[in-house]
Amino acid sequence: MVFLTQAIAVLLAASKVQFVSAAPAPVPSGGVGVRSNDTPPVYGVMSDFDYQSFLLALNQEWIELDLFNYGKSRFSAEEFASAGLNADDVSLIQFKADQEVGHADLLSNIISIGGRTPAVQCKYKYDFDTVPDFVNFCQRLTRWGESGVYGFLSHLDSRPAAALLTQSIATEARQQMVFRQFSGAHPMPVFFETGISQSMAWSLLSRYLVECPAQNPKIEWQIFPWLSVTNESNLLQDGYLAAITHNRTSLSEPGRNITFRWDDTNQTVSYNNSYTTSIGGAINSSAPAFVAFVSQLNVTYAPLTVTGSNTGYAAQPGGVVFNNTLDPVINGTTFVALTDVDLYVTPYNLSLLNDHIFAWGLYQAD
Ligand SMILES: *[C@@H]1O[C@H](CO)[C@@H](O)[C@H](O)[C@H]1NC(C)=O
Ligand SMILES: *[C@@H]1O[C@H](CO)[C@@H](O)[C@H](O)[C@H]1NC(C)=O
Ligand SMILES: *[C@@H]1O[C@H](CO)[C@@H](O)[C@H](O)[C@H]1NC(C)=O
Numbered sequence: 001m002v003f004l005t006q007a008i009a010v011l012l013a014a015s016k017v018q019f020v021s022a023a024p025a026p027v028p029s030g031g032v033g034v035r036s037n038d039t040p041p042v043y044g045v046m047s048d049f050d051y052q053s054f055l056l057a058l059n060q061e062w063i064e065l066d067l068f069n070y071g072k073s074r075f076s077a078e079e080f081a082s083a084g085l086n087a088d089d090v091s092l093i094q095f096k097a098d099q100e101v102g103h104a105d106l107l108s109n110i111i112s113i114g115g116r117t118p119a120v121q122c123k124y125k126y127d128f129d130t131v132p133d134f135v136n137f138c139q140r141l142t143r144w145g146e147s148g149v150y151g152f153l154s155h156l157d158s159r160p161a162a163a164l165l166t167q168s169i170a171t172e173a174r175q176q177m178v179f180r181q182f183s184g185a186h187p188m189p190v191f192f193e194t195g196i197s198q199s200m201a202w203s204l205l206s207r208y209l210v211e212c213p214a215q216n217p218k219i220e221w222q223i224f225p226w227l228s229v230t231n232e233s234n235l236l237q238d239g240y241l242a243a244i245t246h247n248r249t250s251l252s253e254p255g256r257n258i259t260f261r262w263d264d265t266n267q268t269v270s271y272n273n274s275y276t277t278s279i280g281g282a283i284n285s286s287a288p289a290f291v292a293f294v295s296q297l298n299v300t301y302a303p304l305t306v307t308g309s310n311t312g313y314a315a316q317p318g319g320v321v322f323n324n325t326l327d328p329v330i331n332g333t334t335f336v337a338l339t340d341v342d343l344y345v346t347p348y349n350l351s352l353l354n355d356h357i358f359a360w361g362l363y364q365a366d
């Protein structure tokens with residue numbers, strides 16, 4: 001009897017411990033959407049800004065799906081092998097295409113939940129003929145895909161939608177890194193991945209869209225005139241094969257004389273010739289004066305010397321991030337703009353640079 005009472009007391013004590021532990025865990029003050037009486041999350045776009053940002057990102061997912069499938073079917077196992085890519089690597093490219101199906105589903109759903117119309121897939125054009133050029137194009141395309149999302153994530157009205165987009169762009173970031181490895185490049189020669197504005201990303205993406213179905217909603221971001229680097233070192237020039245990493249000679253260095261050529265404004269571009277390029281709305285001079293290098297946490301300017309009609313050159317700036325000589329500010333696959341002024345902008349207000357852009361492009365610093 002005594003034993004039985006003791007046993008019941010132990011049971012009671014155990015159940016009491018359970019009741020005590022059911023008290024809610026403290027949530028530090030602040031934060032959004034983390035309490036049971038907060039509004040439940042709705043995973044839809046909430047504004048025109050959200051909608052147009054997701055529409056851009058969805059168009060990016062669609063081209064990636066097409067591109068990865070196209071490259072995989074276009075080249076033979078022998079052609080992949082001569083670039084150092086074996087059957088397992090080719091399977092990984094296929095898996096990346098499969099990931100894009102999921103990403104396109106997610107973004108289409110977020111747009112639909114917000115009561116808007118998603119875009120369907122288009123027809124695209126590519127200008128590569130070899131496996132190295134294919135994987136190099138993939139690392140450039142996924143670079144602006146990834147950076148294009150970082151640029152607007154923290155500006156979205158819908159935090160729940162931003163949370164899901166983060167989970168898909170984390171995968172895209174891995175794709176970008178692997179495509180750099182497939183190109184024989186250093187996987188990530190920076191400490192920080194940069195963000196760019198929607199107009200900057202759309203200016204790069206829109207070039208590869210040839211025809212879209214009439215049902216596709218109009219993308220309202222600006223398209224800047226194209227800026228090309230005319231003496232860029234080719235990432236593939238030294239013949240490095242696919243590898244996890246190479247300690248290779250850098251493609252560029254501070255002081256390098258970079259030559260540029262850029263398009264006139266008001267050109268008809270992109271799918272069905274349905275868009276027109278334009279320069280920044282605050283520009284009041286007739287010629288650009290600076291090259292803006294957008295890389296890591298920084299926008300770094302170099303004076304532009306105009307040498308002729310739509311041509312010029314500038315010296316690649318030096319400098320580091322956080323005074324750390326191991327992190328030269330301009331490295332990897334970076335972005336360049338011609339501007340009228342050397343506007344001071346930081347990662348969260350980079351889109352204010354849009355109003356000062358004459359032309360926009362990519363610069364392969366390494
Ligand atoms: C683009 O052109 C194709 C082929 O003519 C056509 O089917 C499609 O509806 C056009 N799209 C737009 C947005 O006009
Ligand atoms: C860039 O091109 C110019 C003109 O051809 C040349 O003088 C300069 O050396 C080139 N720079 C590099 C790093 O190739
Ligand atoms: C590769 O580069 C790093 C940093 O520049 C250096 O510390 C390391 O010794 C190099 N490794 C080889 C194998 O050359």
Ligand SMILES: *[C@@H]1O[C@H](CO)[C@@H](O)[C@H](O)[C@H]1NC(C)=O
Pocket residue numbers: 186189190248249250251252253254328330331332365366
């Ligand atoms: C870019 O990073 C790589 C790897 O750390 C380094 O070897 C190279 O010198 C850097 N390039 C520039 C332009 O700083």
Ligand SMILES: *[C@@H]1O[C@H](CO)[C@@H](O)[C@H](O)[C@H]1NC(C)=O
Pocket residue numbers: 257259307313
């Ligand atoms: C840079 O290249 C341009 C175009 O070839 C040339 O006119 C200029 O003199 C070069 N500048 C330097 C500092 O090398």
Ligand SMILES: *[C@@H]1O[C@H](CO)[C@@H](O)[C@H](O)[C@H]1NC(C)=O
Pocket residue numbers: 265266
């Ligand atoms: C471009 O188009 C705009 C609007 O139609 C016009 O105001 C501007 O003068 C044009 N600029 C050039 C360089 O053609």
Ligand SMILES: *[C@@H]1O[C@H](CO)[C@@H](O)[C@H](O)[C@H]1NC(C)=O
Pocket residue numbers: 282283284285341
């Ligand atoms: C041109 O733009 C600059 C920089 O935005 C500004 O300081 C200047 O007042 C503008 N000039 C005119 C004539 O609008």
Ligand SMILES: *[C@@H]1O[C@H](CO)[C@@H](O)[C@H](O)[C@H]1NC(C)=O
Pocket residue numbers: 297298300318319320321322323329
């Ligand atoms: C780049 O930005 C970082 C962070 O704001 C800063 O520490 C660094 O000085 C900047 N570097 C250059 C070259 O502007």
Ligand SMILES: *[C@@H]1O[C@H](CO)[C@@H](O)[C@H](O)[C@H]1NC(C)=O
Pocket residue numbers: 323
């Ligand atoms: C930057 O680094 C240099 C050399 O390591 C040091 O002398 C200097 O004080 C540092 N500057 C800042 C702002 O940290």
Ligand SMILES: *[C@@H]1O[C@H](CO)[C@@H](O)[C@H](O)[C@H]1NC(C)=O
Pocket residue numbers: 343344345346349352
């Ligand atoms: C961008 O933000 C920085 C602060 O991070 C501020 O100093 C700068 O003036 C802003 N740029 C513009 C153009 O408003």
